[in-house]
Amino acid sequence: MNKEKKLKKPVASFILLTNIIFLPLFCIVGVISMMELPKWIFDVMLCVSAWSSTFAFVLLFKKIYPGQSIIRFVKDKFNSKLKFSVILTVVMIQALIFLIILFLVSKNSEVDSIITISSSWMLIYFFFRNLFAGPLGEELGWRGFAQIELQKRHTPLMASIIIGFWWGMWHLPIWFTSGLMGLDLIKYILFFMIALISIKIVMTAFYNLNKNLVIPIIIHQLFNFFIGLINGNLLDLIMYNAILYFVVAVFFIIINPKNVLYGQKETNFRLQPLKGQGD
Structure with missing residues (x-):
């Protein structure tokens, strides 16, 4: 049996196809919003677009890894035993950033409440909506595949910067629905990109300590969840997050360079061929 032809530029193909799929889905989200359909319809479509x-x-998998099983690929990303110390450190760092931003916003806020959620039920709903509309749909492709694929040729830091940039650019349509214009929009885009590249470096540092996709999922989830909890000026919120996550990223580059600057390059994904397929 002839081998299926392998993609020459798998990461570039992945990024291009991701955007091709995302743009019409995001347009549908916009149409639903303009038609003022029930919020649950909007939220469901938002989650779908995030995937x-x-x-x-999934569509490219057989071209990227001919003869391999996507189920086994996904399982492999969650095989490593989770380290409690890594999870605790991640949660503590992001909770501290949240509290710092909460304090900064509260000093200049004139609203009655700086927390956007008013009930425990809404808090639970908001948590899981963010989980499905972000980390669960994004991390397999961006972190589980693209980042690791680039680490076959680049250091973890360089791979993080490249993927962080393109991950940020994938959000481009969202920038223009922020309501910001002119200089404020330019500032928002700049801080947005700094925040995403910084958090990508943080994800890489912790993922290399505990190679389980749950780690970047947790980091991504807490980033989205905490920023959505604060009732503040959007530009201020993204600026504070950009500055604080940039500081954390630089800190980890300095104290743990072997997992960010000089980390070992990833090896190729190799599994046994599927039953019935030749070498």
């Missing part, structure tokens, strides 16, 4: 990178990766 564009996973859809792209």
